[in-house]
Amino acid sequence: MRTQYISALILCLGTIPAFSQPIIWTGGYDPNRTNSNLKETILNTTNVNPVTFGKIFTRAVDGNIYGQPLWLPGSTPGATNVVFTATMHNTVFAFDADIAANSTPVWSKNLGPSVPASFYNCADLNYSPEIGIMSTPVIKVTTFTIYLVANTFEGGNSVYRLHALDIRNGQEKPGSPVVIQASVPGSGSNSIGGVVTFDPAQHFQRPGLILSNGNVYIAFGSHCDSSPYHGWFMGYNASNVSQQMSVLCITPNGNEGSIWQSGRTPPVDTSGNVYIETANGDYDGVSNWGESVIKVSTTTPTLTVTDWFTPDYWAGLNSGDKDVGSSGAVIIPNTNTLLAGSKLGNLYVMDKTRMGHLVPGNGQILQIFQPVVYGIYNIALWNNSNGLSAYFWGWGDTIKAYKMSGGIFVTTPSSQGNQVISGFPGGILAVSANGSTAGSGVVWATTRNANSSNFGTFHAYDASDVSKELWNSNMNPTRDTLPTLSKFATPTVANGKVFVPTYSNFLEVYGLLGH
Numbered sequence: 001m002r003t004q005y006i007s008a009l010i011l012c013l014g015t016i017p018a019f020s021q022p023i024i025w026t027g028g029y030d031p032n033r034t035n036s037n038l039k040e041t042i043l044n045t046t047n048v049n050p051v052t053f054g055k056i057f058t059r060a061v062d063g064n065i066y067g068q069p070l071w072l073p074g075s076t077p078g079a080t081n082v083v084f085t086a087t088m089h090n091t092v093f094a095f096d097a098d099i100a101a102n103s104t105p106v107w108s109k110n111l112g113p114s115v116p117a118s119f120y121n122c123a124d125l126n127y128s129p130e131i132g133i134m135s136t137p138v139i140k141v142t143t144f145t146i147y148l149v150a151n152t153f154e155g156g157n158s159v160y161r162l163h164a165l166d167i168r169n170g171q172e173k174p175g176s177p178v179v180i181q182a183s184v185p186g187s188g189s190n191s192i193g194g195v196v197t198f199d200p201a202q203h204f205q206r207p208g209l210i211l212s213n214g215n216v217y218i219a220f221g222s223h224c225d226s227s228p229y230h231g232w233f234m235g236y237n238a239s240n241v242s243q244q245m246s247v248l249c250i251t252p253n254g255n256e257g258s259i260w261q262s263g264r265t266p267p268v269d270t271s272g273n274v275y276i277e278t279a280n281g282d283y284d285g286v287s288n289w290g291e292s293v294i295k296v297s298t299t300t301p302t303l304t305v306t307d308w309f310t311p312d313y314w315a316g317l318n319s320g321d322k323d324v325g326s327s328g329a330v331i332i333p334n335t336n337t338l339l340a341g342s343k344l345g346n347l348y349v350m351d352k353t354r355m356g357h358l359v360p361g362n363g364q365i366l367q368i369f370q371p372v373v374y375g376i377y378n379i380a381l382w383n384n385s386n387g388l389s390a391y392f393w394g395w396g397d398t399i400k401a402y403k404m405s406g407g408i409f410v411t412t413p414s415s416q417g418n419q420v421i422s423g424f425p426g427g428i429l430a431v432s433a434n435g436s437t438a439g440s441g442v443v444w445a446t447t448r449n450a451n452s453s454n455f456g457t458f459h460a461y462d463a464s465d466v467s468k469e470l471w472n473s474n475m476n477p478t479r480d481t482l483p484t485l486s487k488f489a490t491p492t493v494a495n496g497k498v499f500v501p502t503y504s505n506f507l508e509v510y511g512l513l514g515h
Contacts, residue, residue, distance in 0.1 A: 024071040024494055027136035027208030027265030029430070032331040035380035035490055040432035042496030044440045045468075047512060048460045050475040054513055056497070057100035058506045063089030063114070064128040065486050065501035066263065067136035067208065070146075071097060071494040072167070082106060083492070083499055084139070084167070085507050090114045090132035090150045092165065095507070097497065109170035111163055111177070112152035119158065120204075122224035127454060127487075127503055136208030136265060138216065140238060144168055147216045147241070149180070149205045158200045162218065164241045175242035180218065182234055182244070186252030186287075189228035196252050202229045207328070208265030212298045213272045214238055215245050221260030221279065225321070231257040231278055231289075233296065233303060248296060248303035250289050254282025257290040262377040262425065262488040264328025267338075272298045273306070275352065277325035277340050280318050283310055285358060291317050291324045293340045293348065295355060309340075309350050309365055310358040317344065324348075327376040332388065337366070337407065341376025345394055349408060367408040372426065373397040377488060380429040380443065382463050384436040389414065389463065391443050393427025399445060399459075399466045415465045420457070423448040425487055431463055432493040442470065444498060446485045454503050456485035458510070473510075482508060 022029075022039045029037055047053060069085045081097040090111045096102035114130035125131060137148040146167050152159045164176040182198040190196065203220040210217040215235040222229035231250030237243040250257030258279040259266075266276045274296045281290025291314035295307040310324075311317065317324060327341030331352065338352040349367040350356065356364025372394025380391045390409065393399045398417035402409045427445035434440035441463030448456040458480075462468040473480040483504035492499040497511040 023073060023141060024492055025139040025141055026070070026211070027068050027138070028267070028328070028490065031268045032333050033265055033267045033328060034330060034333065035378060035429060036382055036431035036433070037493045038433050038435055040440070040493055041434050042512070043432055043442060043493065044434070045442060045462045045470060046439065048442055048470045050471055052513055053471055054476060054480045054510060055508060056511045056513065057509050059093070059095045059103060059509065061085065061087050061093055061505055061507060062091050063087035063130065063132065063505060064503045065507060066134045066489060067501070068490045069492045069499040069501065069507060070137060070139055071492055071499070072139070072141070073495065081495055083507070084137065084146060085501065086133040086137055086148055088114060088128045088130050088132040088134065090152065092133065092137070092146070092148055092170065094167065094170065097495070107170040109165065111148070111150035111161070113154070115151050115153040115158050119153065120223045122226065124224055131204070135205050135263065138209040138211050139167060140211055145173055145238070147209050147238070149209065149218055151205065160200050160205060162216070162236055162241050175240035178236065178242045180234065182232060182247045184247055184249045184252050186249060188230060188251050188253050189255040196230065196249055198232055202226070203232065206260045206263050208263065210266060210268055210274060211238060212268045212274060215298065216241065217274065217298065219259040219266065219276065221258035222256070225256070225258070225280060227255060229256060229258065231259040231281065233259065233276065235298065235303065246301055246303045250278055251282050252287055254284070254288040254290070257281030257288065259325065261325055261328035264378060267329050267331045269331060269352065274298055275329040275331070275338055277327065277329055279323035279325035280321060283314055285310070290314070293324065293329060293338070293350070293355065295352065307355040308357060309348065309355040311348070312358060312360050312362055317342070327378055330379050330381065332381065333383070339379055339390070341379060343375050345370045345372045345374045345376060347371050347376060347409070369409065369411045371400060371402055375426055377425040378428055378490065380431045382431045382433055382441050384433065384441060384464070385438060386464070391429050391431065391466070393422060393429060393445055393447070395424045395426045396421060397426060399427055399443065399461060401466050415467050417461070417466055417469070419469070420447060420459070427459070428488060428490055430491050430493055433463060438464070444491050444493060446482070446491060446500065448485060448487060454484040454487070456482055458482045458491070458500055480510070
């Protein structure tokens with residue numbers, strides 16, 4: 001194992017200069033979940049083209065990849081950059097991120113037998129024959145720790161464990177792993193004697209993990225909306241994961257309220273408030289929080305819903321399976337503006353300090369509009385010299401960019417694609433740019449073919465004008481084909497390379513040819 005590479009990398013992280021590549025330690029690139037790397041100094045709208053850009057190597061893994069890869073930079077010339085990825089076979093890998101010939105993992109670790117997909121009887125999971133690590137991990141660089149949740153099959157049952165591994169060698173940290181268990185007072189579905197207990201067989205751990213206020217937080221949704229289930233949000237001590245610190249059940253006196261967010265990691269603000277989108281479920285504004293965007297304080301031992309927004313037509317969304325909770329929320333950096341997207345295709349723009357609860361007519365928030373035909377499953381942002389742009393790509397739609405003006409969005413796209421109509425779930429987006437520098441902004445997207453197979457295309461667009469496609473993986477299919485795509489997983493752009501998860505047991509790596 002080349003553990004000395006990671007050790008040298010980590011020891012030098014405290015001296016990384018301001019102009020270096022960022023540390024991509026969390027889902028969505030940053031705690032705001034902007035899906036953007038604004039310190040990308042290599043790739044730009046000039047060199048991302050079919051002649052100079054394409055697939056440069058792959059990294060073989062042992063299962064489907066559902067989460068976003070994470071990336072840590074070297075800080076001195078010759079130091080190795082490392083990409084971390086985890087699979088549904090319950091294995092986490094650390095790979096050399098730069099040198100094609102270094103295909104053997106720096107280290108890898110399997111975390112136990114995966115659960116057969118047939119155990120859950122959920123068609124959506126049949127793309128993978130097994131269920132293991134589904135969510136995006138999170139890294140605490142200062143303690144050399146990567147946190148993951150593995151789903152294992154033991155004695156014919158589903159078990160979830162939280163693991164804390166040393167990123168230098170994959171070894172378990174003290175107190176790790178811990179079996180995830182929870183119960184809360186309540187009269188909701190599946191309650192016994194006034195207590196609702198977390199049932200691992202009824203839940204999946206889809207959203208990315210969060211670090212906040214010294215704890216690691218985990219959210220759970222359901223398998224194919226198969227009742228009884230609840231949304232769950234749990235906190236564990238990041239220094240010793242054997243200590244559960246807090247539990248929030250989304251519908252303790254009702255049913256459902258899944259937290260799935262297409263795998264997106266919930267954003268966390270500088271005060272430690274986490275913003276969660278919930279899916280179909282009961283709502284009463286007291287203890288049940290289905291079809292809502294909720295603000296959860298992590299500053300006290302008890303997880304508390306301190307504010308929320310619920311559309312007045314939540315019951316109709318519920319009956320039509322039009323979840324508020326499809327995209328994961330996004331905080332616009334350096335503002336109080338929070339964005340949330342729904343399956344219906346509506347974008348909710350709100351002040352995160354005054355979310356407004358439920359008000360007839362929905363006038364309590366800044367704006368509601370529909371930027372796509374159907375389905376917002378992720379959002380990417382770029383604050384450039386022409387102002388903030390937000391990018392969307394809905395199901396059965398083309399890529400679109402919208403500008404903000406006066407704190408709300410202009411509802412006519414500033415630019416949009418004119419060729420590619422995406423299959424479900426639309427385009428999964430990321431942005432790379434060198435700050436706000438003109439000509440540096442690229443929007444990356446994976447799209448599924450319209451026939452809804454898992455075969456798809458990887459695209460690059462000019463972020464200043466998304467009608468200009470710079471490159472896609474079908475322009476030179478022999479070299480660049482994306483074998484299958486991971487339908488919700490965000491590509492990771494770092495240091496001139498793009499790491500794209502697949503369902504083909506490969507992490508595909510694209511970059512400048514000959515470099």
